[in-house]
Amino acid sequence: MSQAVRVTVWNENLHETMFEEIRAIYPEGIHGCIAGFLKDAGYDVKTATLQEAEHGLTQDVLERTDVLIWWGHMAHHKVEDAVVDRVHQRVLEGMGLIVLHSGHASKIMRKLCGTSSELLRWREAGEKEILWVVDPAHPIAEGLKDRIELSHEEMYGETFIIPKPDDIVFISWFEGGEVFRSGVTYTRGRGKVFYFRPGHESFPTYFNKDVQHVIVNAVRWAAPRAMPQVTLGEIKEPIMPLANPTHNVIAGLHEKID
């Protein structure tokens, strides 16, 4: 591809600004860390945060975004519905979306999945996580070993209440006894969506080379292609003429029933 894929990394950006301990891990913010390794991979990367006007996700920014990365945790309810609707519309049009960690409960993920907030088990105990590749032929697993090991992470456990994924790429093992579908894909409209579990703010997960490798692969996988457009049914001579074709009815009725 002669043109670099354009990525916008969105972050809630609260933990890093409110807590010295988190800032010590991510001095440039989680978005800064992610943007850094994506630039190194050759992508055209920008960032946006909750604090900016329209959370940094104006129509103009989204139209110049091929793949959006989303990290949010404690402030899902602070994201304006109008911005969520705008992101949603862009996904349906073909923009890729990579949702990280607790973004599973974000407004945009729940809107795309059709689910609500009862979602999973969780425990914050700094335990070991091993992500096993279960779909070795998947583009997102390209170049990995058979597993990714993280010494300390927050636990997310099944039952994870999500729609049946298009593909399951990773399943996690946790020291405390749980498993989790940690890398799952969806298609919504023309947009590819990848949910990737790791990345609790208390741990330097996004500095892990394998985690970075997955996100770099996922951006390439999610980038939009030249895609067939839906055409409307041509108006043909009706085979059996109707007294009240719906298109007439609806036109006439909106006055009556509105």
Added chain:
Amino acid sequence: MSQAVRVTVWNENLHETMFEEIRAIYPEGIHGCIAGFLKDAGYDVKTATLQEAEHGLTQDVLERTDVLIWWGHMAHHKVEDAVVDRVHQRVLEGMGLIVLHSGHASKIMRKLCGTSSELLRWREAGEKEILWVVDPAHPIAEGLKDRIELSHEEMYGETFIIPKPDDIVFISWFEGGEVFRSGVTYTRGRGKVFYFRPGHESFPTYFNKDVQHVIVNAVRWAAPRAMPQVTLGEIKEPIMPLANPTHNVIAGLHEKID
């Protein structure tokens, strides 16, 4: 099962009340026709319509509903969001949902699918439709022949912009040149969802014995079972104590960021 499955048939109930030609086809309304053959099949059936208070779908009605059937066409925008949210919550809890015909564009279907209104080709020309069974081992196809033929129907054509279905049971052929995934299933939370295409109001489709057979099968398939509940992760001694566990952080922060 000793207890009959409890079905509520919901209908927009506008075409039948506004147009004599449609009333001639469905003198008791589309809901009346569907309720009739479901009662004959042994289900415990009630009806509800747009015109009733809360559209007839109060919390109490929904809690006593195992499977909800949805027919709507021209007045999706007249359905109150609060009722849609209530139906949505019940589906996630395990209530079955059967969405008919133009219900594909209803608020509840779009909320469950995560899609918007750009959805499909269509043409109202009274053309022939043949629904081919493509999953003969599926419970919804039990007892059918290899196809269902309808002499006159509205056309819906691909590309149908929907999430990848869990199962595809029927694919339709239309005289004018289109195909359509006409019977598709989803799971959302604990709820089973079946979308079934046929049933334009201008044609006596719900009097067709094969169409009735499919809906009778689908009710049985969608009825909720005793289902595992998600438990929360037990609080264990943290393996690596954290300075700012999120559950403390979130508790403390809501004051600060709200």
Added chain:
Amino acid sequence: MSQAVRVTVWNENLHETMFEEIRAIYPEGIHGCIAGFLKDAGYDVKTATLQEAEHGLTQDVLERTDVLIWWGHMAHHKVEDAVVDRVHQRVLEGMGLIVLHSGHASKIMRKLCGTSSELLRWREAGEKEILWVVDPAHPIAEGLKDRIELSHEEMYGETFIIPKPDDIVFISWFEGGEVFRSGVTYTRGRGKVFYFRPGHESFPTYFNKDVQHVIVNAVRWAAPRAMPQVTLGEIKEPIMPLANPTHNVIAGLHEKID
């Protein structure tokens, strides 16, 4: 259902006959144990073993079997190909098949999956296994809690080289660090197939009430239904007559190319 589902439980029946320690666990054989709890659940149950003529799976036995259960471990290569072909054909016709534990590497499972023998990690260390329900609305999970705990089992770990399952019902956690898709479904022809991981011969796994519950559910789920039959394309007048229609060509050619 007025007629009980007819189950045949097939077992290799070697460990129990060769080793006193295993016979102490399963004095009536693994097949005897499984047949016992299936009878208690109301099914019409028979058993068959490797040692019988045609391994006890004659054409007649298979034609009177609705659901076949398969346990094999060390002697997959001793199962005659003709019997495997016969079982395969019956699955395609609609007989249900439940493959247990190391049956993943049996000839019949590999024939149905299209895979070979490079399949998974494994370790025999008597470690703890927890099977988490990941599809709570699935009929096979009906009536379970969110997990099944087994104190001691053989480990099977990902990457498990299988076709993408139709449904994933269980994912296992193992004490030693692995995860595994432990309950997966397939459809082949008209036959429903369920693979269920637990059941190493050294442990009394099939005496576990939850494991029994899963197998009882799976038999109900896999039992064949009245299913649509494929019809051949009617011979119509050709729209564009061909010089060499294939059906003529093939008829004529078999002599020439054979």
Added chain:
Amino acid sequence: MSQAVRVTVWNENLHETMFEEIRAIYPEGIHGCIAGFLKDAGYDVKTATLQEAEHGLTQDVLERTDVLIWWGHMAHHKVEDAVVDRVHQRVLEGMGLIVLHSGHASKIMRKLCGTSSELLRWREAGEKEILWVVDPAHPIAEGLKDRIELSHEEMYGETFIIPKPDDIVFISWFEGGEVFRSGVTYTRGRGKVFYFRPGHESFPTYFNKDVQHVIVNAVRWAAPRAMPQVTLGEIKEPIMPLANPTHNVIAGLHEKID
């Protein structure tokens, strides 16, 4: 990719050599036609036919093949099992496979699918086929319009007895009343498989630019990647030592039961 994907186009090569009418359509054989447009697309292309020693598919040829294309129709039974096994093994290792038209009934396709020969409706009447894109975000649909129209083709109709596809990219409409899942994908081991319906020998289908476009896309999609390899479970100290660990048992037993 700096290195061109290496494609081998395999053809039964009988119709073209036996019938003047078919040779008039494909003077260089179907394989010659397909090899031509794949070379134009920049791939490194070779051909192989049934008539060559080992059907042109020696171990050496297959090891230097990234994607194999398969066209066969009347002589599936003439393909040697040893060659089929070799191709099968290479698919499991990661070689891509594109099966065209009546290759659905080839030995290799049936071996990968786990199905037998009862497969579909068909009719040879030179009727019109329209292939509708049903997954516009799929890499194989990149750059297409919403449909491909072929004036004259053989009809294949549902019910098509295949395993549930990973993805369905195209569904066909036929003038005579049938539909068909015409472009479907599978993964087997590490290999990507694409079945694409069109291409009856009596019609110049492989000269159609859209059909060529699909095959060019499919080669890119099916080409192998650097893929995670499965590792064996490390031998750990058994948590509960067993009297007869299976690895010992099996080692000892093969003498006894063989």
